[in-house]
Amino acid sequence: MHPSLEYLLVGAIAAAGAFLLTPLARRLAIMFGAIAKPRGRDVHAVAIPRMGGVAILGGFALALLVAARLPTLHESFRSGPELPWVLASAAIICAVGVIDDRFELDSLTKLAGQVLATAIMVTRGGVQLAEIYVPGSGTFI
Numbered sequence: 608m609h610p611s612l613e614y615l616l617v618g619a620i621a622a623a624g625a626f627l628l629t630p631l632a633r634r635l636a637i638m639f640g641a642i643a644k645p646r647g648r649d650v651h652a653v654a655i656p657r658m659g660g661v662a663i664l665g666g667f668a669l670a671l672l673v674a675a676r677l678p679t680l681h682e683s684f685r686s687g688p689e690l691p692w693v694l695a696s697a698a699i700i701c702a703v704g705v706i707d708d709r710f711e712l713d714s715l716t717k718l719a720g721q722v723l724a725t726a727i728m729v730t731r732g733g734v735q736l737a738e739i740y741v742p743g744s745g746t747f748i
Contacts, residue, residue: 610679617674625666632662641708657708664701668694692732699724 636642636656643655671694675684684690703720706712728734739747 613674613677613679616677617670617680620673621666621670623666624669625662628662628665629659632656632658632660635661636708639709641705658705660701660704660708664697667697688728688733689731693728693734696724696728696732699727 633656636658639658641657643649643651643657645652645654671690674680675690699720703712703717703724707717737748741747
């Protein structure tokens with residue numbers, strides 16, 4: 608399989624996984640009372656279930672698990688970031704989002720959860736930002 612097709616497959620799996628998990632996330636949101644009720648400044652006129660991040664996390668996890676087993680991408684997972692810690696960090700971000708959807712957290716609490724997830728992803732997961740490409744200026748290290 609051509610490497611580009613592997614990327615396409617992983618993207619399609621993430622999208623399909625999130626799509627298929629959305630009804631479950633909707634039911635969970637209704638069950639836990641994570642509903643966005645219409646307010647004067649909102650666009651929607653009816654109550655909308657939240658917690659879509661749960662479906663996105665599921666699609667992301669499924670895509671990573673498949674990518675780790677594909678011939679070309681497999682090597683990236685052997686020498687790259689620690690997959691369980693990356694998923695744990697994503698789960699923390701999702702959990703903060705779920706709690707916020709239900710109880711409307713203040714911004715400092717959300718930031719603390721995001722900083723914790725980032726710290727775990729960098730220190731335990733080994734994720735690094737090695738370079739930044741700026742169009743017209745080149746790559747910065």
